[in-house]
Amino acid sequence: MPAIEVQGLAKTYRVYQKREGLLASIGGLFRREYKQVHAVENIGFSIETGEMVAFLGPNGAGKTTTLKLLSGLIFPTAGEARVFGHVPWKRENIYRRRFSLVMGQKNQLWWDLPAQESFRLHKEIYHIEEGPFRERLDELTNLLEVVDLVGQPVRELSLGERMRMELIAALLHSPDILFLDEPTIGLDVVSQRRVQEFLKQYQASHSITVLLTSHYMKDVEALCKRAIIINEGHIIHDGPLAEVVDRFSHHKIVEFQFASNQIPGDLHRFGQVLETNPPRVKLEVVRNQIPGTLAEVLAHYDVEDVSVHERPLEEVIAEIFTNNRSRENETEGAGLPTEDGRASLSAQS
Amino acid sequence: MWARVRVNWFILRTCIEERLVYRGDFAFATLVRFLPIVTQIFLWGAIYGVHTEAYSAGRKLNSYTYHDMVAYYLLAMLARAFSSMPGLASGIARDVREGTIKKYLTQPIDMLSYLFWHRMAHKLVYYFVATAPFVLVFYLCRSYFPGWPDAFTITAWVISLMLAFLVGFLLESLIGLIAFWYLEVSSLIFIFSMLNYFLSGHMIPLDWLPETITAVIQFLPFKYLAYFPAAIMLDRFDHPELVYELSVGMAWVIVLLVANRIAFSRGARRYGAFGG
Numbered sequence: 001m002p003a004i005e006v007q008g009l010a011k012t013y014r015v016y017q018k019r020e021g022l023l024a025s026i027g028g029l030f031r032r033e034y035k036q037v038h039a040v041e042n043i044g045f046s047i048e049t050g051e052m053v054a055f056l057g058p059n060g061a062g063k064t065t066t067l068k069l070l071s072g073l074i075f076p077t078a079g080e081a082r083v084f085g086h087v088p089w090k091r092e093n094i095y096r097r098r099f100s101l102v103m104g105q106k107n108q109l110w111w112d113l114p115a116q117e118s119f120r121l122h123k124e125i126y127h128i129e130e131g132p133f134r135e136r137l138d139e140l141t142n143l144l145e146v147v148d149l150v151g152q153p154v155r156e157l158s159l160g161e162r163m164r165m166e167l168i169a170a171l172l173h174s175p176d177i178l179f180l181d182e183p184t185i186g187l188d189v190v191s192q193r194r195v196q197e198f199l200k201q202y203q204a205s206h207s208i209t210v211l212l213t214s215h216y217m218k219d220v221e222a223l224c225k226r227a228i229i230i231n232e233g234h235i236i237h238d239g240p241l242a243e244v245v246d247r248f249s250h251h252k253i254v255e256f257q258f259a260s261n262q263i264p265g266d267l268h269r270f271g272q273v274l275e276t277n278p279p280r281v282k283l284e285v286v287r288n289q290i291p292g293t294l295a296e297v298l299a300h301y302d303v304e305d306v307s308v309h310e311r312p313l314e315e316v317i318a319e320i321f322t323n324n325r326s327r328e329n330e331t332e333g334a335g336l337p338t339e340d341g342r343a344s345l346s347a348q349s
Numbered sequence: 350m351w352a353r354v355r356v357n358w359f360i361l362r363t364c365i366e367e368r369l370v371y372r373g374d375f376a377f378a379t380l381v382r383f384l385p386i387v388t389q390i391f392l393w394g395a396i397y398g399v400h401t402e403a404y405s406a407g408r409k410l411n412s413y414t415y416h417d418m419v420a421y422y423l424l425a426m427l428a429r430a431f432s433s434m435p436g437l438a439s440g441i442a443r444d445v446r447e448g449t450i451k452k453y454l455t456q457p458i459d460m461l462s463y464l465f466w467h468r469m470a471h472k473l474v475y476y477f478v479a480t481a482p483f484v485l486v487f488y489l490c491r492s493y494f495p496g497w498p499d500a501f502t503i504t505a506w507v508i509s510l511m512l513a514f515l516v517g518f519l520l521e522s523l524i525g526l527i528a529f530w531y532l533e534v535s536s537l538i539f540i541f542s543m544l545n546y547f548l549s550g551h552m553i554p555l556d557w558l559p560e561t562i563t564a565v566i567q568f569l570p571f572k573y574l575a576y577f578p579a580a581i582m583l584d585r586f587d588h589p590e591l592v593y594e595l596s597v598g599m600a601w602v603i604v605l606l607v608a609n610r611i612a613f614s615r616g617a618r619r620y621g622a623f624g625g
């Protein structure tokens with residue numbers, strides 16, 4: 001049985017439209033105008049137990065909304081979801097004991113008390129026995145390297161340290177599923193890496209199911225094999241992370257190092273010249289033209305070194321989002337279904 | 350059952366610890382709250398004209414002598430120490446507005462009992478700090494009091510203070526829960542606290558008001574916040590009346606508790622539908 005099953009899930013928020021001007025505001029007291037915001041529209045996916053899946057999308061795509069739906073914080077406008085057989089928005093206590101929701105921007109530890117007090121309270125709230133509690137606390141504080149900090153008031157901790165404490169609080173009751181909403185937001189590279197490493201190790205040893213959102217592709221590349229990409233409430237990709245680049249990026253980066261600082265002037269016929277830094281040049285070349293390009297350049301010029309890279313995931317994702325947006329703008333009002341982003345995406349790039 | 354008691358005990362304990370972090374600030378705030386007592390006593394003195402030649406000790410306003418009035422005021426202050434809930438309603442509103450309410454919806458924890466024990470912790474720490482100043486004030490003003498009533502009445506008074514705490518908590522949290530419907534409740538809270546000040550007898554004893562108004566106030570829960578406990582110690586009720594009034598107070602607690610439960614579950618559902 002999959003850990004998470006989602007079908008046709010939709011959430012429409014109703015937002016009060018405040019009109020400009022005093023008179024209009026007074027009018028608003030009597031007749032309110034609402035605007036519908038389709039945060040999530042008809043999404044479906046299924047996640048197996050023990051999978052670690054990244055949920056990607058630009059700001060406002062509906063990632064947080066989906067996590068809120070799956071943790072029962074909000075009710076859907078339509079559709080179904082089951083997490084380990086539970087309907088999240090029934091908010092049953094049995095379900096609440098099986099998951100944790102961590103939001104990077106919100107903290108749930110007691111601000112003025114040492115983190116260990118919050119942990120103790122969690123122990124009681126989740127009915128954790130003393131033995132397992134000690135064991136887990138030891139394990140988690142060691143893995144996250146915060147053994148010496150649990151006695152310090154939370155408000156005195158750095159953002160990175162606090163985030164690690166949040167993770168401990170979220171994992172103490174050994175949930176079966178973890179929803180992480182931008183767990184590394186605002187952290188420096190070192191802290192980010194530490195959180196990544198921790199999540200990786202913890203996931204490997206406990207085979208917990210994780211659904212994670214992040215705008216930080218390093219997180220995603222380090223942790224997840226599978227990515228679900230969502231934009232404007234629709235899923236536009238669901239599959240192995242490695243395929244994202246294959247599928248959406250039709251170019252690769254070819255880097256030449258020439259023998260002299262004399263750079264050939266006609267390289268642009270192979271593709272866009274990204275960077276010229278004699279004797280090095282970076283070219284963006286369409287995938288299927290790479291062999292031809294290499295053959296030709298090597299045959300005609302004196303090349304010392306050559307390398308071919310995939311474009312960075314970050315860039316590809318950014319491109320998907322911008323493409324998708326301009327496509328939607330084009331088709332706006334034309335009544336075209338926004339469902340199938342794939343065809344138009346590949347047509348465009 | 351036992352598990353729930355343990356959870357609540359832990360909430361209480363943790364909140365007390367949290368509260369003690371700010372003990373310095375807290376002790377100061379407590380002392381500052383005693384200052385108005387002095388000015389209020391002077392104010393009543395002026396109203397009764399105690400410092401004018403025409404004043405005689407037996408002078409009564411609405412059946413209260415100056416001494417009764419000072420005693421009433423001090424006793425009402427004491428009752429307020431049980432029933433006032435600073436920051437409870439606005440705290441709930443903030444939780445709803447800023448989304449920190451999420452922890453009550455995603456963790457196996459009941460928001461109302463959590464808030465209750467949290468408040469209880471605050472009060473316990475407050476009594477710990479405020480007992481000495483209260484004793485001192487009452488001792489200094491001992492000549493204003495009519496003397497100790499009988500044991501039955503004193504027991505009723507102790508119960509009435511607990512009722513003051515419960516009714517105070519439940520009323521204030523009910524106001525806070527309105528935030529589920531209207532995000533901005535600060536003006537509502539302000540109106541409520543004004544009403545509360547007047548209807549609870551904090552400002553003047555309720556039996557000073559015109560008959561018609563008292564007849565209505567009689568049926569509201571506000572009097573349990575200040576007037577009722579104070580009037581008990583001034584020996585204004587006989588035993589059957591005490592039993593009756595306490596029963597009505599308990600009925601109010603039950604009604605308000607049910608109202609809170611309904612408001613919370615409706616509000617949480619509404620939050621799920623609209624907010625997040």
Ligand SMILES: Nc1ncnc2c1ncn2[C@@H]1O[C@H](COP(=O)(O)OP(=O)(O)OP(=O)(O)O)[C@@H](O)[C@H]1O
Pocket residue numbers: 013014015037038039057058059060061062063064065066623624625
């Ligand atoms: N409580 C709410 N009321 C009204 N609209 C909302 C509410 N919460 C979110 N929205 C809207 O729903 C859409 C999706 O928001 P959501 O928070 O899910 O985005 P997100 O993918 O998490 O974005 P980000 O990367 O910025 O966190 C946005 O257009 C947002 O304005």
Ligand SMILES: [Mg+2]
Pocket residue numbers: 063064065181
């Ligand atoms: Mg978000």
